[in-house]
Amino acid sequence: MRQLLRTPTGVIGLALVAATVILAIVGPPIWGEAAETIDAGAALQGASAEHLLGTDNLGRDILARVLAATRFSLLLAVLATVIGVGLGLLLGVLPSVLPRRAARLVTGAVNALVAFPALLLAMFTAVVSGLGARGAVLGIGMAIAPGFARLTQTLAASVAGADYVAAARLLGVPRWKIATRHVLPNIAEPVILNVTAVLGTGLVAMAGMSFLGLGVQPPEYDWGRLLNEGFGRIYLDPVVALGPAAAIILAGLGFNMVGEALAKSAARTSASAGPVSAAEVAPDDSAPDADAVLEVKDLTVTFPGGVTPVRGISLTLAPGEIVGLVGESGSGKSLSAFAIGGLVPYPGTVTSGRLRLNGTELTELGQAKRRKLLGTSMAMVFQDPMASLNPALTVGGQLAEVATVHQGAKRSAAWARAVDRLKHVRIPDPEKRARQHPHEFSGGMRQRAVIAIGLMGSPKLIIADEPTTALDVTVQRQILKLLREVSADTGAAALFISHDIAVVSELCHRVVVMYAGRIVEELPVSELAGGAAHPYTKALVASLPDLDTDKGEPLAAIPGTQPAPAEAGTGCAFAARCALADQRCGERPPLKEFGKAHTVACWHAGTVEIEVATR
Amino acid sequence: MIIENLTVRFGSFTAVENLTLEIPPGSVVGLVGESGSGKSTVAKAICGLVRYEGRMSGVDPKRVQLVFQDPYASLNPRMTVGASVEEGLSALPRGRRKDEVERLLSLVSLPPEFAGRYPRELSGGQRQRVAIARALGARPELLVADEITSALDVSVQGAVLNLIRGLQAELGLSMLFISHNLAVVRYVSDVVAVMHRGRLVEIGPAERVVGAPEHAYTRELLAAVPRLRH
Ligand SMILES: Nc1ncnc2c1ncn2[C@@H]1O[C@H](COP(=O)(O)OP(=O)(O)OP(=O)(O)O)[C@@H](O)[C@H]1O
Ligand code: SF4
Ligand SMILES: [Mg+2]
Numbered sequence: 128m129r130q131l132l133r134t135p136t137g138v139i140g141l142a143l144v145a146a147t148v149i150l151a152i153v154g155p156p157i158w159g160e161a162a163e164t165i166d167a168g169a170a171l172q173g174a175s176a177e178h179l180l181g182t183d184n185l186g187r188d189i190l191a192r193v194l195a196a197t198r199f200s201l202l203l204a205v206l207a208t209v210i211g212v213g214l215g216l217l218l219g220v221l222p223s224v225l226p227r228r229a230a231r232l233v234t235g236a237v238n239a240l241v242a243f244p245a246l247l248l249a250m251f252t253a254v255v256s257g258l259g260a261r262g263a264v265l266g267i268g269m270a271i272a273p274g275f276a277r278l279t280q281t282l283a284a285s286v287a288g289a290d291y292v293a294a295a296r297l298l299g300v301p302r303w304k305i306a307t308r309h310v311l312p313n314i315a316e317p318v319i320l321n322v323t324a325v326l327g328t329g330l331v332a333m334a335g336m337s338f339l340g341l342g343v344q345p346p347e348y349d350w351g352r353l354l355n356e357g358f359g360r361i362y363l364d365p366v367v368a369l370g371p372a373a374a375i376i377l378a379g380l381g382f383n384m385v386g387e388a389l390a391k392s393a394a395r396t397s398a399s400a401g402p403v404s405a406a407e408v409a410p411d412d413s414a415p416d417a418d419a420v421l422e423v424k425d426l427t428v429t430f431p432g433g434v435t436p437v438r439g440i441s442l443t444l445a446p447g448e449i450v451g452l453v454g455e456s457g458s459g460k461s462l463s464a465f466a467i468g469g470l471v472p473y474p475g476t477v478t479s480g481r482l483r484l485n486g487t488e489l490t491e492l493g494q495a496k497r498r499k500l501l502g503t504s505m506a507m508v509f510q511d512p513m514a515s516l517n518p519a520l521t522v523g524g525q526l527a528e529v530a531t532v533h534q535g536a537k538r539s540a541a542w543a544r545a546v547d548r549l550k551h552v553r554i555p556d557p558e559k560r561a562r563q564h565p566h567e568f569s570g571g572m573r574q575r576a577v578i579a580i581g582l583m584g585s586p587k588l589i590i591a592d593e594p595t596t597a598l599d600v601t602v603q604r605q606i607l608k609l610l611r612e613v614s615a616d617t618g619a620a621a622l623f624i625s626h627d628i629a630v631v632s633e634l635c636h637r638v639v640v641m642y643a644g645r646i647v648e649e650l651p652v653s654e655l656a657g658g659a660a661h662p663y664t665k666a667l668v669a670s671l672p673d674l675d676t677d678k679g680e681p682l683a684a685i686p687g688t689q690p691a692p693a694e695a696g697t698g699c700a701f702a703a704r705c706a707l708a709d710q711r712c713g714e715r716p717p718l719k720e721f722g723k724a725h726t727v728a729c730w731h732a733g734t735v736e737i738e739v740a741t742r
Numbered sequence: 743m744i745i746e747n748l749t750v751r752f753g754s755f756t757a758v759e760n761l762t763l764e765i766p767p768g769s770v771v772g773l774v775g776e777s778g779s780g781k782s783t784v785a786k787a788i789c790g791l792v793r794y795e796g797r798m799s800g801v802d803p804k805r806v807q808l809v810f811q812d813p814y815a816s817l818n819p820r821m822t823v824g825a826s827v828e829e830g831l832s833a834l835p836r837g838r839r840k841d842e843v844e845r846l847l848s849l850v851s852l853p854p855e856f857a858g859r860y861p862r863e864l865s866g867g868q869r870q871r872v873a874i875a876r877a878l879g880a881r882p883e884l885l886v887a888d889e890i891t892s893a894l895d896v897s898v899q900g901a902v903l904n905l906i907r908g909l910q911a912e913l914g915l916s917m918l919f920i921s922h923n924l925a926v927v928r929y930v931s932d933v934v935a936v937m938h939r940g941r942l943v944e945i946g947p948a949e950r951v952v953g954a955p956e957h958a959y960t961r962e963l964l965a966a967v968p969r970l971r972h
Pocket of ligand 1: 472863868
């Protein structure tokens, strides 16, 4: 609702709809009597102070009649919509429930009906079922149904193709249950949005029927009927026709605008950036690291209800450095990356003592400036390249857009740079490929294209969140090589997030291990295989199967589960799964220096050395 | 299950071509290959989710279960984890379903409280474990696992692989195990099959394929396996 009030379309639409509904409620009691009062002496008058919109052939006040007719007009539109939407939903969902052949029959019938002119369908139904309000409502309902059925079908088909529906089918869940449990709830939102717009269309169509004399018959009257009565006099007294016409248009427009604004705000909420505040954490007083590309101190991500998936992590990346962020799924790796990129989804909040990108404190910038800085000096690559690409646009066009939007480049220059960047990420035949759409690319090529988008600016930092998890090993190897080259060529630092510790060990210079929202160990990659000090890191290394693992033995695995963000207590979060845990572990171990460029948060990590402040 | 001359076409594109493969009862056949080589299409054909040409015999099609690759698409976002897992338990009396859901969740090392959660509150790895629990609940004769561990952490991957081998020994479960990770495939499978561009290029006992690969593509795959630097 609040979203709705943010656009002018939404505000105007909502005001119109509210006015219509209020009039529908209060209209008849207030003006009902005046609307029926016959005054033969005042028949067929034009506009006057007494009758603002003139009078009809029986001398009744047209303004009063228009206002009083609101209820009936709206009621008829609602009835027609209910019939049309109900029928449409039924026809639309049936194909995903029926056996294949019957489904095809329904789809074919709907397609034929959609092709049939809606107005003819409405008139035909209205005439067949008898002139009058009832026939017109049925007719409009029939005219609404095929379009709505088509919409439902399209939506349902995309849901019916989802893996979870396939899974339910494999489990033997009956068809009707698949429809009610899986399909309908997942299409409800867009369907409801559309009903609002359909209501507007229904209102106008209903008035049209009455206007043509196929709808409401005297002595009953709705807006369409009033328009019909006034229309004959339009050259003499235009105002008598304008009143009802304005009512129809304004009300119809109102519903359509609300529908449109709703649809837009629904599309937007899924992509909105999260709020950023630095309120709770005191800014760090120590001098910032002048050379660092990224300097993060005490970064915390909180969701309402005390859920804190990221708890005060600190991280520094030097130019050209590739740092691996590893950890169990749910340890907060992705959210940390989102927080740095300002992408934490609503209602999450991000706090930080310091969040500097290339020497600029991000939290001190306004939204627009911040987005611009991130857009030009940071590149993000995600696991699913399709999520970062628009399927409707050519790949080259999407790359060029970065240059025209963020850098204000000319179109031809932007296109040339796009082709050059595609070439840079080793996409063969870049001129031709630039003109293709993402679906014409293979998975590995799409990921290259996403990296190329990041390279349109001059990124100082590349954040790659599981960029190769969806790819097979040979392609994975190529993408890793590309990331390494890009970092070496441009001097960009890279934060590489992965749960695959072997991949990290091949690519990165330094490894940061996260557990339950905290960094538990940070070490040079050369130490990983033999010198890890935290029991969790050690277990991670041990549980990795390789080509010589003994098949007779069970794989090493860490018993138990990582505590959920809301349940990580005050002690060491790993204690429940740790073989070394003792009384002391009831208190949370601080991150301490353990060796050269090596820090660990564990009471029993070995010899204790100088304590490093972590807060 | 015996698969003979399996061919799957999408329009003019042939995703799987003339594939013949046997999954002997109680054994695990591993299928490796690059992305787009047709591994997932084979899985979908076996489960009857795509139209195919060829013959399949040996297992009741109703007792085949599939664990999907993408944990973000395989759970209904509007259903709780418990409700999703319960979908496969229609054979059990209503009263016992809740306990069974808890047992299945603990099998995949998830706490019982997760039954009340929605998929959006779970990380990718946690979702995948739910999907595995759901498939196991239906007590399948043939389990098709399509990249089920590629979204899991190594620390949990070990437990899931151990679990799957345990279940297989205990229930005589046959399995088609699809993965891009040769080390993982080798560890769980008795037989390894290698796919390249829709065709089978090599098949043999796991140790032989890994130890003495015959096809050039298999050697390429082996060379690309990431290893921990020592
Ligand atoms: N919108 C949200 N609301 C509430 N909790 C959330 C939300 N998004 C994520 N979480 C929780 O935050 C924790 C960290 O999630 P995150 O996605 O950062 O994990 P991750 O380390 O990237 O895991 P994976 O390896 O599975 O991708 C998880 O426990 C998750 O359940
Ligand atoms: S602090 Fe204690 S419980 Fe935590 S990892 Fe170290 S030994 Fe284990
Ligand atoms: Mg993640």
